[in-house]
Amino acid sequence: MTPEDMRYLLVGAGLFILGAIGFLTRRNLILMVLCAELMLHGVSLSMVTFGRIHQTNEGQAFTIFTLTVAACEAGLALSLVLALYRKSHSLDIQLWSELRDPDVPGPKPDEPETGSGATGSSYGEIPTLTVAGPAPLEPVAGGR
């Protein structure tokens, strides 16, 4: 194993670790599925490198099968996410923590967030204007 091969293996390991961190920390269902795909990328890179170390095509052939399974997994995961979304109307994974065993402690409730993210807007702080003059008329449905 040459140092060049080792670098590729390390990058593969890094991608796998990043995917694992994201899968364990994020609460969005779709991002969790994406993080699983990132872990698959790391493994694919490692397998291609192994195939190159051994000078065979088997690593690449196996990675192609991994790609096939990943495509199946993405399709099934998305339809499952949609089915879950119909039940809970949210992509939050913690809404499904009621499926846990009765003796397992549940997730901690969210503490109110401090800082600019508390407004719930992704734009950060939005300046507010002082109200001046009468409020504009609401548009009437069907009217002018």
Add this chain to the structure above:
Amino acid sequence: MEWFQKNPLALAGLVAWIVGILMLMPGRKATSVRIPRLGLLVTAAGVVLFCAGVGGRGPEFANEVMFWTFAVGALLCGVLMITARNPVYGALWFALSTLSTCGLFLLQSAPFLAAATVIVYAGAVIVTFLFVIMLAQQSGAAAYDHRSRNAIPVTLASFVLLGAITLTLHKSPPAFSKRDLKEEAKVEVAAAAPPTGMMMVSPDNLPKEKPASKPNQLSLETAKLPVGSMKGLGKSLFGDYLFAVELAGTLLLVACIGAIAIAPRREEGAL
């Protein structure tokens, strides 16, 4: 540990990487505008330090430049993806990380695999994910995207695992050089002359007197076909693994039917 003591750069890179991820992770107390940029800088510095600490020196300059660009790009885009507040941005960072990984595939002489990955991931998977995100999150950023679960213990444990992998890779002696493998392959061919395309290793196929350190039969070097050529890959897929290819096609069909069956119907109500 001695290896890390000899290479403090890699250890410093790991530490900076951890700190940067923790700074970028949603739900930390300080969410002013300056902190994410600082976390981004720290993460980038950590990735670069780690790569510089663990990396060996390659032969060619152009190869080096391409490898470092793709490696740092893949890892950095991965960090940005797992810390993105907005899932749409997360999906787009994932697409960038996929493209960088495909660059690494190309450098590892796997052009067909790189093209297939770009088509499957960037072309199909990301588009489908973006459709679902837009369908499910029409109200914009949600509160749960601004928080993370158990960020500190998970990140620390994962990076302990990465450090262990790094140590193991650097400690393990080189298994064999390619020259040894070639010689052993020659011995193997002379001794047994296995039929081409033979996948099942039954006791009858094995040579009677096997050499002491015989490599795996599946990893024998195919002398005529270079690694990564379309011809070699096609021979491997449609020769050795023909049954598995048929099975993969069946798996795709079954997954397609399953996805259609699971996905909510239109008459069951809109999302």
